[in-house]
Amino acid sequence: MSTAEQNQRLVWKGATAELTAKPPDNFERFYISERLLGWIIPIALLLVWELFARLGILPQNWLPAPTVVGKTIYELAVAGDLWKHAGITIARVFVGFVLGASAGTLFGALTGYLPIARKLLDPSLQALRSVPSIAWVPLFLLWLGIQETSKIALISVGAFFPVYLNLSVAMRHIDPKLLEVGKLYRLSSLQMIRRLILPAVLPEYIVGLRSGLGLAWMFVVAAELLGASSGIGYLMVDGEMTGRAAIILASVILFAIFGKTTDWMMNALGRKLLGHRAR
Amino acid sequence: MINSGFDERGTVNIEIVHKAFSGSKGSLLALKDIQLTINPGEFVCIVGGSGCGKTTLLRIIAGLETDYEGAVFLDGKKLTGPGLDRGVVFQEHRLLSWLTVHDNIGFGLAGLPPEKRSRDIRHYIGLVGLDHFEYEYPHQLSGGMSQRVAIARALAGRPEVLLLDEPFASLDALTRMRMQREILSIWEAERTTVVLVTHDIEEAVYLADRVVIMSPQPGTIRNILPVRLSRPRDRTDREFVRVRRAVHGELFAPGGMAQVALESL
Numbered sequence: 083m084s085t086a087e088q089n090q091r092l093v094w095k096g097a098t099a100e101l102t103a104k105p106p107d108n109f110e111r112f113y114i115s116e117r118l119l120g121w122i123i124p125i126a127l128l129l130v131w132e133l134f135a136r137l138g139i140l141p142q143n144w145l146p147a148p149t150v151v152g153k154t155i156y157e158l159a160v161a162g163d164l165w166k167h168a169g170i171t172i173a174r175v176f177v178g179f180v181l182g183a184s185a186g187t188l189f190g191a192l193t194g195y196l197p198i199a200r201k202l203l204d205p206s207l208q209a210l211r212s213v214p215s216i217a218w219v220p221l222f223l224l225w226l227g228i229q230e231t232s233k234i235a236l237i238s239v240g241a242f243f244p245v246y247l248n249l250s251v252a253m254r255h256i257d258p259k260l261l262e263v264g265k266l267y268r269l270s271s272l273q274m275i276r277r278l279i280l281p282a283v284l285p286e287y288i289v290g291l292r293s294g295l296g297l298a299w300m301f302v303v304a305a306e307l308l309g310a311s312s313g314i315g316y317l318m319v320d321g322e323m324t325g326r327a328a329i330i331l332a333s334v335i336l337f338a339i340f341g342k343t344t345d346w347m348m349n350a351l352g353r354k355l356l357g358h359r360a361r
Numbered sequence: 362m363i364n365s366g367f368d369e370r371g372t373v374n375i376e377i378v379h380k381a382f383s384g385s386k387g388s389l390l391a392l393k394d395i396q397l398t399i400n401p402g403e404f405v406c407i408v409g410g411s412g413c414g415k416t417t418l419l420r421i422i423a424g425l426e427t428d429y430e431g432a433v434f435l436d437g438k439k440l441t442g443p444g445l446d447r448g449v450v451f452q453e454h455r456l457l458s459w460l461t462v463h464d465n466i467g468f469g470l471a472g473l474p475p476e477k478r479s480r481d482i483r484h485y486i487g488l489v490g491l492d493h494f495e496y497e498y499p500h501q502l503s504g505g506m507s508q509r510v511a512i513a514r515a516l517a518g519r520p521e522v523l524l525l526d527e528p529f530a531s532l533d534a535l536t537r538m539r540m541q542r543e544i545l546s547i548w549e550a551e552r553t554t555v556v557l558v559t560h561d562i563e564e565a566v567y568l569a570d571r572v573v574i575m576s577p578q579p580g581t582i583r584n585i586l587p588v589r590l591s592r593p594r595d596r597t598d599r600e601f602v603r604v605r606r607a608v609h610g611e612l613f614a615p616g617g618m619a620q621v622a623l624e625s626l
């Protein structure tokens with residue numbers, strides 16, 4: 083970038099800075115205290131829970147104290163079990179999500195762009211969607227065995243539909259007025275897709291990816307509960323079998339942490355891709 | 362006749378026999394027997410009520426409607442679809458929300474070498490008065506500013522004809538008047554042929570060299586009135602009001618009494 087251009091940018095930035103109305107100073111302080119408001123109930127609940135557990139009002143093997151759950155996670159981490167199980171679960175989610183989301187992208191784009199493909203494929207896919215996905219488990223186990231393949235297949239099914247639906251619907255509902263702009267500039271079909279359609283549907287597509295990822299996490303739990311010898315879901319089953327509620331609770335918390343973290347990563351990626359469009 | 366030499370580019374010959382839209386309730390005749398020649402560098406306004414086919418006529422010139430009987434020629438060449446020789450501005454700005462002002466204006470210039478492209482973009486940003494807004498996104502712009510970007514985008518391909526479909530209809534009255542002044546100075550700077558569709562009689566009289574009045578069902582040209590007032594025009598001027606009244610009369614009173622009044626000008 084030349085110096086002149088840099089100056090231009092600086093001028094521009096100065097101009098918007100002036101244009102943007104600043105909230106009054108006390109507004110910001112008020113806003114922070116409102117954010118803290120949401121923490122009051124969880125913290126209070128944790129304290130009450132801890133207190134009840136310590137006083138023996140809640141039986142230890144039924145609902146162990148938060149500190150005990152924390153200690154369990156710590157011990158799992160030190161022993162190395164945590165990393166082993168978390169690693170395999172994350173790998174399953176990753177592979178299943180990538181496969182499912184890729185297929186969802188392919189079919190979504192196809193049915194969204196070509197009406198004939200939609201008429202051909204959409205009714206069948208919608209029919210498959212109406213099957214509660216967990217109902218596939220016995221069939222997948224029968225076909226693909228108890229090993230990784232069946233689990234990954236199940237996770238892929240979970241990730242597929244939100245991506246497929248969001249992309250297909252977004253492409254179908256793209257504003258024809260925008261497509262007309264492409265027509266005016268004589269864009270080819272390929273240019274139309276790359277320069278108009280893809281950027282236009284990107285926000286909806288990212289929403290689809292996020293819900294697909296959420297479902298991938300949900301389905302990994304199902305897959306691991308129903309037959310696994312590793313993974314956080316397996317830890318849960320193990321905790322149940324051996325009557326250790328602390329391990330079950332620790333697993334729940336781990337699922338929450340991993341699910342939230344990957345969602346946050348996907349959101350950050352989306353924001354980056356959407357650039358200034360994301361408000 | 363059509364193939365005679367053209368000194369300046371931007372002559373539009375319209376010879377539409379008819380244009381119909383077929384819908385579920387049968388077909389609707391949108392345009393019938395439209396004969397119109399627009400001269401190079403001329404500013405023509407097409408006025409008419411809703412449903413008179415004025416937008417359809419503009420879309421045919423733009424190449425967005427190709428299913429009709431007849432032909433439209435630009436500099437003697439028959440038009441078969443959209444092209445960079447015509448720039449189009451719609452009532453809505455139709456900017457791409459993911460591109461900056463700069464990239465929206467350059468949207469149709471992908472084929473140019475980068476240096477020329479960016480020089481052209483800067484020229485048109487300057488022409489529409491958006492110098493410090495080139496890196497803003499459409500959602501950060503007001504309605505008037507968005508429409509300026511749309512005008513710059515339409516002009517960036519250096520078209521011979523600029524086609525505007527009610528470009529100021531969704532702006533507030535004051536912004537609209539300012540934009541009308543500006544489209545005139547842009548036209549004077551660029552010297553392209555301009556065809557502007559509007560339902561605003563005052564706008565047509567303020568801008569046009571000739572006002573084409575259309576009537577509906579089916580859409581036909583009712584009359585063409587020249588506006589021989591020097592620019593900039595004063596909307597409160599007596600002559601201006603007379604022409605406006607003439608167009609008004611032509612639009613609303615059957616019989617064409619307005620023609621007599623105008624010829625006495």
